[in-house]
Amino acid sequence: MAWLDAVVQGILLGGLYALFATGLSLIFGVMRLVNLAHGDFSILAAFLAVVAVRVLALNPLLALVVVVPVMAAGGYGLQRLVLNRLLGRGILPAVLVTFGFSVIIQNGLLQIFSADSQRLNPGGIETASLALGGGLAVGWFSLLTFALAVVLLGALQLLIGRTAVGRAFRATSDDGDTAELMGIDNHRLYGFAMALSLAIVAIAGIVLGIRTTFTFASGPDRLLFAFEAVIIGGLGSLWGTLVGGVILGVAQTVGAKLSPGWGILTGHLVFLAVLLLRPAGLFAKSRRVD
Amino acid sequence: MSLLAVHDLSAFYGDFQALFGISLEVAEGEAVAVIGANGAGKTTFLRTLAGALPVAHGSVRFGGESVAGRPAHALVDQGIVLVPEGRKIFPSLSVQENLQIGAFRRRTGPWTLERVYRLFPILADRRDQLGTNLSGGEQQMLAIGRGLMANPRLLLVDEISLGLAPVVVKHLYEVLAGIRREGATLLVVEQDVSQVLTVADRVYCFRKGTVSLAGAPAQLSRAEISAAYFGA
Numbered sequence: 001m002a003w004l005d006a007v008v009q010g011i012l013l014g015g016l017y018a019l020f021a022t023g024l025s026l027i028f029g030v031m032r033l034v035n036l037a038h039g040d041f042s043i044l045a046a047f048l049a050v051v052a053v054r055v056l057a058l059n060p061l062l063a064l065v066v067v068v069p070v071m072a073a074g075g076y077g078l079q080r081l082v083l084n085r086l087l088g089r090g091i092l093p094a095v096l097v098t099f100g101f102s103v104i105i106q107n108g109l110l111q112i113f114s115a116d117s118q119r120l121n122p123g124g125i126e127t128a129s130l131a132l133g134g135g136l137a138v139g140w141f142s143l144l145t146f147a148l149a150v151v152l153l154g155a156l157q158l159l160i161g162r163t164a165v166g167r168a169f170r171a172t173s174d175d176g177d178t179a180e181l182m183g184i185d186n187h188r189l190y191g192f193a194m195a196l197s198l199a200i201v202a203i204a205g206i207v208l209g210i211r212t213t214f215t216f217a218s219g220p221d222r223l224l225f226a227f228e229a230v231i232i233g234g235l236g237s238l239w240g241t242l243v244g245g246v247i248l249g250v251a252q253t254v255g256a257k258l259s260p261g262w263g264i265l266t267g268h269l270v271f272l273a274v275l276l277l278r279p280a281g282l283f284a285k286s287r288r289v290d
Numbered sequence: 291m292s293l294l295a296v297h298d299l300s301a302f303y304g305d306f307q308a309l310f311g312i313s314l315e316v317a318e319g320e321a322v323a324v325i326g327a328n329g330a331g332k333t334t335f336l337r338t339l340a341g342a343l344p345v346a347h348g349s350v351r352f353g354g355e356s357v358a359g360r361p362a363h364a365l366v367d368q369g370i371v372l373v374p375e376g377r378k379i380f381p382s383l384s385v386q387e388n389l390q391i392g393a394f395r396r397r398t399g400p401w402t403l404e405r406v407y408r409l410f411p412i413l414a415d416r417r418d419q420l421g422t423n424l425s426g427g428e429q430q431m432l433a434i435g436r437g438l439m440a441n442p443r444l445l446l447v448d449e450i451s452l453g454l455a456p457v458v459v460k461h462l463y464e465v466l467a468g469i470r471r472e473g474a475t476l477l478v479v480e481q482d483v484s485q486v487l488t489v490a491d492r493v494y495c496f497r498k499g500t501v502s503l504a505g506a507p508a509q510l511s512r513a514e515i516s517a518a519y520f521g522a
Contacts, residue, residue, distance in 0.1 A: 182440070
């Protein structure tokens with residue numbers, strides 16, 4: 001039963017990892033940009049929620065309503081003002097600049113909020129649990145997180161698959177120059193993609209802050225888990241990202257069950273195993289490279 | 291007044307100057323052909339008009355307005371639409387989605403999905419397949435249809451004969467003639483002279499980035515065209 005419990009907890013944890021991974025995958029898919037500050041943006045959002053809770057006396061869940069639009073607007077501005085200038089020169093300039101953002105965000109947070117760990121307290125839901133019988137119980141909040149991940153991925157899938165903006169995302173990803181000739185303003189579209197990416201990672205950051213404590217330096221771990229989820233699932237597949245998150249989550253909880261210190265390590269080992277056996281990930285869409 | 295008036299246009303392809311002072315006009319409702327050998331600057335010319343390459347020197351007026359230096363997506367709003375060389379079908383989009391991308395700017399006009407499907411019934415049959423699963427000729431139809439979906443005032447067509455069998459090329463030019471009869475304005479670039487002269491009201495021959503000959507096809511002899519095309 002304890003093992004089953006570990007698996008169930010791992011699956012639910014996977015929902016959170018998928019939330020972190022989705023925005024990363026979207027940005028890479030649309031504009032081949034690797035955002036090394038992705039995890040730090042989620043922590044930045046969590047700190048913004050801390051401020052919103054203190055200043056506006058909001059419940060952290062309501063803080064989402066404030067923080068998510070702020071992060072989205074920031075993402076749009078960042079893309080238009082900075083990141084768009086780096087595109088078309090290979091992958092390295094963007095890697096360096098987003099690494100710089102990562103350093104700036106961490107040190108900025110350290111300056112303003114000190115190194116103390118923080119937590120968002122939504123008032124009880126984070127500890128409430130649902131008994132499934134047989135001694136098995138799952139946290140309401142974990143369940144909610146997982147459901148949120150599924151709903152968000154579903155919505156994103158619809159956006160990309162069925163709307164004009166989604167078609168433009170795919171066309172630009174295929175061939176940016178020709179997309180411009182069809183009337184698509186790539187730079188504006190990239191701004192929109194980054195806004196979407198940071199909106200989703202802001203949700204992930206606030207959810208994280210409710211589940212667990214965080215500090216200014218919590219971002220890079222999140223980035224690593226997000227990368228692992230994306231790569232296990234396969235680039236370009238949204239549902240693959242969810243599966244990747246779930247596999248990583250289960251590996252971590254089952255590993256921790258084996259020995260309390262092994263959780264993260266087991267996750268990394270499973271990731272490496274997938275990389276070895278299926279380098280393109282489990283659900284990668286085959287793409288022509290030209 | 292001309293719909294498109296290009297005066298003394300120079301442009302570069304990378305570091306290489308490809309156009310040296312091109313002047314050319316297209317009137318509303320006219321079909322104009324640009325012919326010339328490989329490397330004459332035809333594709334650079336169309337890509338410059340479409341905003342994909344910068345204007346180094348000279349002026350481009352469209353509908354009486356200067357449009358040189360505007361980005362490609364803004365020119366689509368104005369009604370300048372390019373059917374690019376090599377078709378450039380989006381591989382992860384279905385046939386129908388490729389057509390819909392053409393209508394991204396939502397310019398209003400006569401062309402709709404339905405009308406494009408009537409023009410190219412084969413595309414309607416394959417609407418759910420990936421665009422790149424089509425044959426070369428069908429992909430070229432898709433590229434033309436995608437351009438029409440933008441409801442262009444001026445359709446720029448780059449080398450539709452590229453890599454296609456003569457019978458397919460003939461069919462595509464019949465379709466272009468049909469589009470033209472419905473009032474479209476066309477600027478067609480082509481290496482294959484025989485077909486393009488059947489649709490063109492006027493023809494410009496490019497050689498080494500300059501206009502080497504211009505006139506109505508009926509007034510030009512084969513010898514003149516050949517001399518302008520290959521150099522005497």
